[in-house]
Amino acid sequence: xxxxxxxxxxxxxxxxxxxxxxxxxxxxxxxxxxxxxxxxxxxxxxxxxxxxxxxxxxxxxxxxxxxxxxxxxxxxxxxxxxxxxxxxxxxxxxxxxxxxxxxxxxxxxxxxxxxxxxxxxxxxxxxxxxxxxxxxxxxxxxxxxxxxxxxxxxxxxxxxxxxxxxxxxxxxxxxxxxxxxxxxxxxxxxxxxxxxxxxxxxxxxxxxxxxxxxxxxxxxxxxxxxxxxxxxxxxxxxxxxxxxxxxxxxxxxxxxxxxxxxxxxxxxxxxxxxxxxxxxxxxxxxxxxxxxxxxxxxxxxxxxxxxxxxxxxxxxxxxxxxxxxxxxxxxxxxxxxxxxxxxxxx
Numbered sequence: 420x421x422x423x424x425x426x427x428x429x430x431x432x433x434x435x436x437x438x439x440x441x442x443x444x445x446x447x448x449x450x451x452x453x454x455x456x457x458x459x460x461x462x463x464x465x466x467x468x469x470x471x472x473x474x475x476x477x478x479x480x481x482x483x484x485x486x487x488x489x490x491x492x493x494x495x496x497x498x499x500x501x502x503x504x505x506x507x508x509x510x511x512x513x514x515x516x517x518x519x520x521x522x523x524x525x526x527x528x529x530x531x532x533x534x535x536x537x538x539x540x541x542x543x544x545x546x547x548x549x550x551x552x553x554x555x556x557x558x559x560x561x562x563x564x565x566x567x568x569x570x571x572x573x574x575x576x577x578x579x580x581x582x583x584x585x586x587x588x589x590x591x592x593x594x595x596x597x598x599x600x601x602x603x604x605x606x607x608x609x610x611x612x613x614x615x616x617x618x619x620x621x622x623x624x625x626x627x628x629x630x631x632x633x634x635x636x637x638x639x640x641x642x643x644x645x646x647x648x649x650x651x652x653x654x655x656x657x658x659x660x661x662x663x664x665x666x667x668x669x670x671x672x673x674x675x676x677x678x679x680x681x682x683x684x685x686x687x688x689x690x691x692x693x694x695x696x697x698x699x700x701x702x703x704x705x706x707x708x709x710x711x712x713x714x715x716x717x718x719x720x721x722x723x724x725x726x727x728x729x730x731x732x733x734x735x736x737x738x739x740x741x742x743x744x745x746x747x748x749x750x751x752x753x754x755x756x757x758x759x760x761x762x763x764x765x
């Protein structure tokens with residue numbers, strides 16, 4: 420990846436956008452717990468190729484990643500492939516020119532690429548997440564270069580993700596969520612919600628990703644054509660999440676490998692799964708513990724009946740949704756919701 424020289428003038432322009440005070444401490448970044456000052460935030464943004472106007476998004480995402488609930492310490496140091504995915508909602512995504520449409524996870528957009536790249540440089544240089552040292556990921560994935568998208572609010576038939584979670588349409592937010600690489604789901608046949616969602620549920624129902632054995636949260640990205648078909652039958656985002664939770668299940672026999680590794684006379688016990696999960700032959704187990712653990716977005720281009728499933732990491736991390744400072748109509752922290760317990764629907 421190219422690196423832009425962090426000259427004093429370039430760094431000063433970003434610091435000014437952040438509010439001045441170069442030595443102001445924004446966060447401590449694990450696992451090395453380095454101090455992320457505004458100046459260091461600006462330096463990493465410049466090196467990544469960010470424009471100064473991207474600064475509020477980068478800062479909000481960095482603060483969300485350093486929230487204790489997210490457990491960046493574990494995400495940086497795990498042997499799993501996981502990387503923080505950043506999803507941006509609200510006017511700021513459009514204002515800085517983020518891509519929410521075709522090739523949304525791919526190349527070709529400066530804002531998406533450099534915002535994600537700046538965050539990775541911060542994780543490397545300030546957090547110390549250097550592969551082979553504190554970063555112990557066995558395989559990693561390309562999202563560990565950059566992993567940042569915007570929701571396609573204009574093409575979505577539903578309210579945007581941040582509105583569903585208590586924010587106003589004119590507010591801007593970032594969500595950080597631990598995610599594997601996108602697993603493509605293709606369905607060019609179904610003209611009803613059940614057929615499309617059964618395809619997504621089939622991608623979710625596998626014993627080979629972390630959610631199947633460790634729970635936690637996951638991400639589902641519904642392509643525009645799929646979303647319009649689903650919504651045309653009156654299905655809401657909540658209907659979609661609940662259907663996927665109820666349908667995308669594994670059997671206990673699969674998860675326990677037929678119980679063939681149980682001790683003599685015993686039953687396989689996975690301490691990472693809830694105690695209330697029945698551990699008996701024929702029982703079906705959900706991929707994540709609740710429908711609200713499925714974080715649903717609409718993104719991608721107008722053509723192509725594709726969606727994607729992004730497995731998560733484990734219950735050791737909680738997705739964090741945070742307002743972009745200076746780009747909201749309110750300042751109450753009570754509106755910065757964490758929804759894994761389902762409280763957003765109340």
